Amino acid sequence: MKRDFKDAIKNRRTYYSINDKSPISDEAIKEIIDFAVLNVPSSFNSQSSRIVLLLNDNHKKLWNIVKDVLRKIVPADAFPATESKIDNAFAAGYGTILFFEDQSVVEGLQNAFPSYKDNFPVWSQHTSAMHQLTIWTMLEDAGLGASLQHYNPIIDEEVAKAFNLNPKWKLIAQMPFGTPNSQPGAKEFQPLDKRVLVFK
Numbered sequence: 001m002k003r004d005f006k007d008a009i010k011n012r013r014t015y016y017s018i019n020d021k022s023p024i025s026d027e028a029i030k031e032i033i034d035f036a037v038l039n040v041p042s043s044f045n046s047q048s049s050r051i052v053l054l055l056n057d058n059h060k061k062l063w064n065i066v067k068d069v070l071r072k073i074v075p076a077d078a079f080p081a082t083e084s085k086i087d088n089a090f091a092a093g094y095g096t097i098l099f100f101e102d103q104s105v106v107e108g109l110q111n112a113f114p115s116y117k118d119n120f121p122v123w124s125q126h127t128s129a130m131h132q133l134t135i136w137t138m139l140e141d142a143g144l145g146a147s148l149q150h151y152n153p154i155i156d157e158e159v160a161k162a163f164n165l166n167p168k169w170k171l172i173a174q175m176p177f178g179t180p181n182s183q184p185g186a187k188e189f190q191p192l193d194k195r196v197l198v199f200k
Contacts, residue, residue, distance in 0.1 A: 003141055012137045013187070015145025016089040018178030023143035026055060032142065033097065036134040043123035046109055049131045050100040050169050058163070062098075062174070063091035065158045066151050073154070090149065093178030097135060097146075098159070099128050100169040128172045136175065145180035148173055 003011065022029070033051050042048055054062050063086055074082050090096070101124045110117045132148060139146050152171040160167055 008137050008141045012133075012140045013145070013184045014147045015177075015180045015184060016147055017181040018089070018093040018145050018176070019181055020092060020094050021179040022094045023179060028142065029053065029095070029139075029144075032135060032138045035138070036131050040127070040130045040134050042127040043120070044109055044113075046105050046120075046124070046127070048102050048105040048124050049127055050102050050166075051131065051135075052098040052100065052163065052165070053095060054098065054163075055095040059093070059095045059176075060091060061162060062096050062159065063087075063176075065162060066090075066155055069151075069155050069158060089147070090174075090176040093176040094144070095177060097175040097177065098171060099132055099173045099175070100165075100171055101125070101128050102166070102168055103170050104168040125172070132173055132175065139177050143179065144177045146175050146177035148175055150174070 030053060033053060037047075037049060037051060040049070067083055067086055070082055070086075071079060106120050106124050109120045113120075136146050136148065150173055152173070156171045159165070159171060160169070
């Protein structure tokens, strides 16, 4: 990493204005994902996270799926604004990372440890969130901008079909990324004394 850990976390931001260029190679992007998948923790070392990297036409295919699905449910007069947002903020990027959780792993843990049955789906979401933050931060550190989107579950079936994915993989989030066209505005912070308590 070019920055130390604290600076990398601090500099991670949401970028909606991105383009279809990357300052690093596709192999380097894959290495970031591989690093996260190998090193991010998971409950019971379940290793339930599954990541799909979409580049080139496959990246475009995803956002066409999103538009096709939304076209059926968004009022016709509101759809142009929706389409513009997708085309200019997400599809305009270099690629998209899809985050999944393998439900066969979650169900296996539920069967093996029934007393924790209700917790495993929640812990699985925690694992996915840690993967998302790690990859997002490392992309930012490499000069890429990203945002986190949640068009699931309405696109799940079409995405699984389009990319021939295991139906037991549950889609959690979509992360479009590319080179930033501009910097985000100043971030607002709520007072820490309302958010952090210390007891000595």
